[in-house]
Amino acid sequence: MITKVRPHLSQNEALLFERSSPGKKAYQLPDLDVPAVDPAEALGAENVREAIEGFPEVSEVEAIRHFTRLSTWNYAIDHGMYPLGSCTMKYNPRINELVARIEGLAWAHPYQPEALSQGCMRVMASLESALAEITGMDAVTLQPAAGAHGELTGILLIRALLEKRGNPRRKILIPDSAHGTNPATAAIAGYAVENIKSSEAGVLDVGALEQLVTEDVAALMVTNPNTLGVFEHNIVEAAGILHRKGALLYMDGANMNALVGIARPGDFGVDVMHLNLHKTFSTPHGGGGPGAGPVAVKKALEPFLPVPRLRRSGKKLAWDYRRKHCIGRVRAFYGNFGVLVRALAYILAHGGEGLRNATVDAVLNAVYIRKQLEPHFDLPYASPNLHEVVFSDKRQAAHGVHTGDLAKRLIDYGFHPYTVSFPMIVHGALMIEPTETESKLELDQFIEAMISIAGEAASDPQLVRNAPYGTRTSRVDEVTAARKPVLRWKPE
Amino acid sequence: MLRACGVSSPDELFAHLPEAVRLNRPLALDPGISEYEIVDYFRARAAENAHGYASFLGAGVYNHYRPVLVDAVVSRGEFLTSYTPYQAEISQGTLTAIFEFQTMICQLTGMDVANASMYDGSTAVPEAAMMAARSTGRSRVLVARGVHPEYREVLRTYARNQGMPVEEFGYVAQTGAIDLEDLERRMGSDAADAALAAAVIVQSPNFFGVVDQVKSAAEIAHRHGALLIMVFTEAVSLGILEPPADADIVAGELQSFAISPSYGGPFAGILATREKYMRQMPGRLVGQTNDARGNRAFCLTLSTREQHIRREKATSNICTNQALIALMATVFMTVYGKRGLRELAERNMAKARYLAAKMQPRFSGPFFNEFVARVEGRTPEDLNKVLLKKKIVGGLPLGRYYPELADCMLLCATEMSTRASMDEVRA
Numbered sequence: 022m023i024t025k026v027r028p029h030l031s032q033n034e035a036l037l038f039e040r041s042s043p044g045k046k047a048y049q050l051p052d053l054d055v056p057a058v059d060p061a062e063a064l065g066a067e068n069v070r071e072a073i074e075g076f077p078e079v080s081e082v083e084a085i086r087h088f089t090r091l092s093t094w095n096y097a098i099d100h101g102m103y104p105l106g107s108c109t110m111k112y113n114p115r116i117n118e119l120v121a122r123i124e125g126l127a128w129a130h131p132y133q134p135e136a137l138s139q140g141c142m143r144v145m146a147s148l149e150s151a152l153a154e155i156t157g158m159d160a161v162t163l164q165p166a167a168g169a170h171g172e173l174t175g176i177l178l179i180r181a182l183l184e185k186r187g188n189p190r191r192k193i194l195i196p197d198s199a200h201g202t203n204p205a206t207a208a209i210a211g212y213a214v215e216n217i218k219s220s221e222a223g224v225l226d227v228g229a230l231e232q233l234v235t236e237d238v239a240a241l242m243v244t245n246p247n248t249l250g251v252f253e254h255n256i257v258e259a260a261g262i263l264h265r266k267g268a269l270l271y272m273d274g275a276n277m278n279a280l281v282g283i284a285r286p287g288d289f290g291v292d293v294m295h296l297n298l299h300k301t302f303s304t305p306h307g308g309g310g311p312g313a314g315p316v317a318v319k320k321a322l323e324p325f326l327p328v329p330r331l332r333r334s335g336k337k338l339a340w341d342y343r344r345k346h347c348i349g350r351v352r353a354f355y356g357n358f359g360v361l362v363r364a365l366a367y368i369l370a371h372g373g374e375g376l377r378n379a380t381v382d383a384v385l386n387a388v389y390i391r392k393q394l395e396p397h398f399d400l401p402y403a404s405p406n407l408h409e410v411v412f413s414d415k416r417q418a419a420h421g422v423h424t425g426d427l428a429k430r431l432i433d434y435g436f437h438p439y440t441v442s443f444p445m446i447v448h449g450a451l452m453i454e455p456t457e458t459e460s461k462l463e464l465d466q467f468i469e470a471m472i473s474i475a476g477e478a479a480s481d482p483q484l485v486r487n488a489p490y491g492t493r494t495s496r497v498d499e500v501t502a503a504r505k506p507v508l509r510w511k512p513e
Numbered sequence: 514m515l516r517a518c519g520v521s522s523p524d525e526l527f528a529h530l531p532e533a534v535r536l537n538r539p540l541a542l543d544p545g546i547s548e549y550e551i552v553d554y555f556r557a558r559a560a561e562n563a564h565g566y567a568s569f570l571g572a573g574v575y576n577h578y579r580p581v582l583v584d585a586v587v588s589r590g591e592f593l594t595s596y597t598p599y600q601a602e603i604s605q606g607t608l609t610a611i612f613e614f615q616t617m618i619c620q621l622t623g624m625d626v627a628n629a630s631m632y633d634g635s636t637a638v639p640e641a642a643m644m645a646a647r648s649t650g651r652s653r654v655l656v657a658r659g660v661h662p663e664y665r666e667v668l669r670t671y672a673r674n675q676g677m678p679v680e681e682f683g684y685v686a687q688t689g690a691i692d693l694e695d696l697e698r699r700m701g702s703d704a705a706d707a708a709l710a711a712a713v714i715v716q717s718p719n720f721f722g723v724v725d726q727v728k729s730a731a732e733i734a735h736r737h738g739a740l741l742i743m744v745f746t747e748a749v750s751l752g753i754l755e756p757p758a759d760a761d762i763v764a765g766e767l768q769s770f771a772i773s774p775s776y777g778g779p780f781a782g783i784l785a786t787r788e789k790y791m792r793q794m795p796g797r798l799v800g801q802t803n804d805a806r807g808n809r810a811f812c813l814t815l816s817t818r819e820q821h822i823r824r825e826k827a828t829s830n831i832c833t834n835q836a837l838i839a840l841m842a843t844v845f846m847t848v849y850g851k852r853g854l855r856e857l858a859e860r861n862m863a864k865a866r867y868l869a870a871k872m873q874p875r876f877s878g879p880f881f882n883e884f885v886a887r888v889e890g891r892t893p894e895d896l897n898k899v900l901l902k903k904k905i906v907g908g909l910p911l912g913r914y915y916p917e918l919a920d921c922m923l924l925c926a927t928e929m930s931t932r933a934s935m936d937e938v939r940a
Contacts, residue, residue: 037613037847048580048853050860054932055867060753063862064879068724070755075620076851084847085582088610092591095598095606099590113594116548121775122584125559130570131777132909133563134901140561141776154541166632166778167833169820180674205820205830211674214825254531282540283527289534299833307587307837308607309597309629309797311779327670349670353573353635353663354777362555369554372545381523388518388526405529429602438600443821461514487805489602495805497601502802502814506791508626509616510801 022473025101025466026435031493034090037077038510047081075512094493095308096437102463106409106440106452107200107248109278109300111383114370117304117363126362131354135339141358142338146331148315148365152296155376156274157287158317162326163356168275170351171295171314172206172242174327177348178293178318179240179269180210181325185346186267190239193271196225198249198444203242203273212239219446223249223402227258234266244273245286248444248452249402250387250409252279260290269293277301278456279384279408282377286317293318302364313360327351382457383408386464390453393468397475401447408456414449422478422485424449429496430477430488434470567934568906569868571883571925572720573634573661573746574777575769577857578929580848583771583841592840597797601812602804607836608811611799614843621748621846622763623756624785628796630839631782631831634746634766635664638714639671640829641764641784644793645712645740647828652677653710655699657691657730659684659719660744662914668714677711689723689876689885691715691730700737710737716744717757720914721923722865722883723876724754731759740790748842749927750881752849752858762786771845772838781838792818795829857928864926864935871939875921883925885911885918893922903937 034040060069079087096103103110121127129141149161165171176193183189193207196217204214217233220226225243234241241263245253253259260270272286272294278301280286286294298304299312306312318326328347329340340355371379384407391400391410399415414424428438428451440452455464478485489495520526527535546554568576587593591606598604598611611629618627631637642654654672656665658681665681672679682699683692701708713734717725731741743760745751748769757763768780786794792815800814820827849857861882872886886908888896893910900907908922915921926935 034609036609036616038616041850046850046853047582047848048850048857050853050856050928053860053863055863055935058859058863058866060859060862063866064724064754064881068755068879069753070751073620073752073851073854076617076854077847078850078852079847081582081848084844085585087847088586088844089589091606091609092586092589093606094604094609095591095595096600096603097591098594103596105596108596110596116551118588118593120552120555122773123555123559125562125564126555127773127775128576129562129776130568130576130774130906131574132570132572133566133568133906134897137563137566137901137906138776140558143561144555144558151542157536166636167831169830169832170632170636173830177670177674201819201821201824201827202830202832204825205823205827208825208827209671209675209830211676252530254529257531257533283536284530284534285536288536305593305837306596307835308592308595308604308611308840309836310833311632311781311835311838312833313779349673350663350666351636351670352633352667352778353661356777357779358776359773359779366551366555368542369546369551370548373540373542375545376540376542381526384526385514385518385523388520389514392518407526428600432600432603437596437603492602494602494605494808494810497804497810497812498802499601499812499814502800502812503817506798506815507801508612508791508798508814509619510612 023434028491031093032090034087036510037079037087038075040083041078043078045078045080047079047084101435102455102459102467103437104439104453104455104467106454107275109454109456111303111456112458113303113305114367117366120366121359121362139338142331144362144365146338148361151368152315152317155281156294156317157285159320160323160326161315161317163315163361164327164351165295165314165316166352166357167310167312168295168297168314169202169206171316172202172273173209174316174351175271175293175295176206176210178322178325179271181348182322183239191237193239194233194241196243198247198446199242199244200273200275222404223251225253225255225259227255227262230259231262234262234268236266238268240269240271242271242273244276246276246279246407249411250406251402251404252407256289275300276408279380281380282373283380293322298360298364303367304360304363311357311360313357379457386455386457386459389464390455390468394471397472398451409452409454411447412451413447414451417475417478418449420478420482422482424451426485427451427474430474430485431470432489433491436467436470563906566904566906569908569924569926569938570906572909572923574774575747575925575927576774576929577749577769577927579771579773580845582848583844586844587837587841592837598813601810605811608799610840610843611836612801612811614839615799617843617846618783618785621751622785623758624763625788626791627783627785628794628798630834631784631796632835633778633780633782635667637764637782637784638664638744639668640795641742641762642668642712643675644762644790645742646677647793648790649711649738649740651709651711653708654679654712654714655696655710656681656714657716659691659721659725660714660716661720661746664744688878689721690725690878693726693729693733696730697733700733710739712740712742714742714744718747718750718881718883721876721885722880723878724881727757728759747881749858749861752854761790767842770842772841779835779838781835781842793828795831797834860928864928864930868924868926868935868938882927883923885921885923887921900938905934905937
C-alpha cells in the first residue's frame with residue numbers, strides 16, 4: 022500500500038526552441054539616454070555577428086510557464102525525504118536564501134574598495150573562525166568552489182609543504198571505499214594513486230597501512246566516517262603511522278554531518294580537510310551546484326594557503342596578496358561568497374549546541390532506519406554506523422532484483438532513491454542517509470516503503486524490475502543516450 | 514526511537530567512538546539566534562559595504578539588470594532543493610533545462626557541444642588547457658597577457674603539477690590586442706616535440722575590453738598543430754560579436770547573465786567545443802533519449818569520462834556543476850532571446866562609448882563595454898578617491914596587474930550606467 026503519494030496530472034511542455042515564434046519577447050529596456058552607436062562602425066563589420074540562429078523568442082507568460090512546468094517534473098527536498106547516502110540532503114532553510122539576496126551583499130563587486138567591503142569580509146572572517154572551531158583546525162580558506170575543488174586545494178597544500186621539506190613524494194594512498202573524486206584529485210595534483218583494501222570490519226587496516234607507508238607516500242586521503250557510515254576508530258593510530266614517516270593525513274569532510282559537535286578532525290590527527298557547505302551546512306544543491314568546499318588546515322600548512330588571505334589591520338579587515346609560499350589561486354576572486362553567507366546563516370541559527378543536536382538527530386535517524394530494515398535487507402558490515410547505513414541487495418538479487426530496481430520502485434512510493442551501487446566495496450549497495458531533517462513520521466513511511474518493496478521483490482520481481490510506474494517519465498534509456506549522443510537541440 | 518535503536522540516551526549512539534577523539538566540551542560558538550536576528554545580522558553586514566554608490570567596475574564581474582523572472586524561477590523549491598539529476602525519471606525538469614542551456618551555449622558560441630557548466634570562468638580555463646593537452650598529446654600552453662590576470666593565476670596553479678609549462682605572450686602597446694608576432698615567435702617552428710604548444714589561449718573581449726584577434730590567433734595556432742582556446746568574461750558581448758568560429762574550445766564566464774556579483778561568486782563557467790573533442794571534455798553532460806514508453810527524455814550521459822566511474826583516469830576531478838546558476842543564465846537568455854540580447858549588447862556599447870568619449874582611452878582596438886583609460890596629473894587611485902566622495906566607485910587601477918599600465922584604470926559601463934553618473938566621472 023502506497024500511502025505517501027498518488028498520481029496527479031502534469032503538463033507537457035515543448036523545448037523553448039520548439040515553442041518560439043518570431044517577434045515574441047519577454048524583456049523591456051528603457052529608452053537610451055545616450056546617443057546610439059552603429060555596431061559595424063564601432064566594432065568593424067567583420068566583428069559583428071548575424072542574428073543568433075535558433076535562439077528563443079517567447080513572451081513573459083510563456084517563459085514563466087515553461088520553467089514552472091519543467092520544475093514540476095523534479096523531485097526535491099521540499100517534497101520529501103531524499104535519502105541519498107553521502108550527499109547529506111538536508112532541508113535548505115529559506116532564511117539562507119533571503120539573507121544571501123540582501124542588496125548590499127548580493128551586489129557587492131569583488132573589486133570594490135576594501136573599505137567598502139568590510140561587511141563581506143566580516144562574514145568571511147566569521148565563517149572561517151566558526152569552521153576552524155568546528156573542525157579543530159588552525160586556519161581555513163574559503164576559496165574552493167566545491168568539494169572536489171577543496172580536495173585539489175588540500176592536496177596541492179600537502180605537495181607544497183613536502184616540496185619545501187625537500188621532496189614532494191610520489192604517491193597518495195586511498196581506501197577502496199573512497200569517493201571517486203579522491204583518486205581523480207590526486208591524479209590532477211600529479212600524484213600516483215595506490216588503493217588500500219578495507220578490513221573485514223569495513224575500516225582502515227592499520228596493519229596494511231603500516232606496510233604501505235614509505236618515504237614515497239605523500240598522504241592518505243580518508244573519509245571519516247567512511248562511506249559505510251562507520252567511524253574510522255583507528256584514525257589516531259593511522260595519523261601516527263603517517264606522521265612518523267613524514268606523510269600527512271587528508272580528510273574528506275563529505276560526511277562531517279556525523280561529527281559536528283561530537284568529534285573534531287583536528288583533534289584526531291588530521292592535517293588538512295575540506296568541508297562541503299552544500300552538505301553539512303545546509304546550502305541548497307540546486308540540481309547539482311553551486312557548492313563550496315572550504316579547506317581547513319593545521320598550522321604547518323597555513324603558509325601555503327591560496328591568496329588572497331584575510332588579515333586584520335587594526336579594526337579593519339584587509340586582503341593579503343603577498344604570501345611567498347602560497348600555492349597560488351585556485352579560482353578567481355575569493356570563493357562562492359553567496360554560498361558562504363548561507364552557511365554562516367545556518368551556523369548562527371543553530372549555535373554550538375544546535376549544531377551538536379543536529380548531528381545527534383542525524384545519527385539517531387540513520388541508526389533507527391538500520392534497526393528497522395536489518396530484518397529485511399542484507400547488512401554486509403556489522404560495525405556500528407553513524408549518519409548513514411549501507412545495505413546490500415543480496416537477498417533481493419536472489420530473485421533477480423537489484424539495487425537499481427529497488428531504488429526505482431522507491432520512486433513510486435514517493436521517495437527519492439538512496440545512493441545506488443556505492444561504495445564499491447559493497448556489491449549491490451543501498452546507501453541510505455536520512456539526515457536530521459526527517460521526522461519519525463517520514464522515516465516510518467520510508468521504512469514501510471522499503472519493507473513493502475522487499476516483499477514485492479520476493480513475490481513479484483518483474484513488478485520491481487519495471488518500476489517506476491507513477492512518474493510521467495518511465496525508465497530512461499541511458500544506453501542509447503551514451504551510444505548516440507544528442508547533446509543539443511537542432512531544428513528538424 | 515531511542516528504544517528502537519537499543520540505546521537509552523542519544524550519547525550512547527557515539528559510545529563506540531574512542532575516548533581520545535571525542536570533544537568533551539561544547540563548541541565555542543554563540544548560542545543559536547532566531548530568524549529575524551539573523552536578518553538583522555546580515556543587514557548590518559550589508560550596511561558595512563558600499564551602498565548607494567554608482568560603480569564603473571567590470572574586470573570580469575559586470576553590473577547588469579536581472580530580470581525578475583530569473584529569481585522567480587530559481588526560487589522554486591523544485592529547482593533549488595533538488596540533487597544532481599542522476600535519477601532521470603524524477604529529474605526531467607533540471608535535465609530539460611540543462612539540455613536547453615547546452616543548446617543555447619552552442620548557439621551563442623558557434624560550437625557543436627557544451628557541457629552542463631563549470632565552477633566559473635577562471636577554473637574553466639585550466640580544464641580547457643588540460644583538455645587540449647589530452648587531445649594533442651602535447652603539454653606547453655601559451656596564454657595571452659590580455660587574459661584576465663586572475664584566470665592566468667588559476668591556470669598556473671593547475672598547470673604546475675601537470676608538467677604543463679605555461680608561457681605568456683604580449684599585447685600590442687598601441688591597440689591592446691594580442692601581439693601576433695610575439696605569438697608566432699613563441700610557437701616555435703621545428704623544435705622538439707616536447708616544446709610544441711598544445712594550446713593558445715586568448716580572451717575576447719580581452720581584459721582591456723578590446724575585441725581581440727581570435728581568428729588570426731587561431732590561424733597561427735592551427736598552423737602549428739595547437740588548439741585555440743577562446744576565453745570570455747563578458748557574456749553579453751556574444752549578443753553582438755561574431756562567434757569564435759575558429760576556436761577549438763571556448764571557456765567562459767556567464768556572470769553577466771543575471772548572476773549577481775555576490776562579491777565574486779557563485780558564478781557559472783562554460784566549456785564548449787567541437788564534436789571531435791567531445792569525449793575529452795570534463796564535466797557533466799545531458800543527452801537526449803527516450804523513456805520506456807517512447808517519450809522524449811533526457812539523462813546525464815557519457816559519464817565514462819567522469820571521476821565516479823573512471824576514478825584516477827577521469828578527464829578531471831570535477832564533480833559539481835553550477836546547475837542553479839546555469840538555470841539563472843538559461844532564464845536570462847530566454848527572457849532576452851534572439852532580439853533582446855543584441856539590443857542589450859548595443860545598449861552596453863552606447864553607454865561605454867559615452868563614458869569613453871571624454872576620457873583618454875589608452876588603446877585603439879575596438880572595445881565592447883569596457884576600456885582602459887589613462888589618468889593624467891594624478892594616480893588612478895587618487896582619481897578614485899575623488900569619485901568616492903561623489904558616491905561613485907571608479908575604475909580598477911591596473912598597476913597591480915600590469916606595472917606598465919600603472920597610470921591607467923579599467924572602466925566599464927553597462928545598460929545600468931546612468932548618463933548622470935557618467936557625467937560625474939568625466940567632470
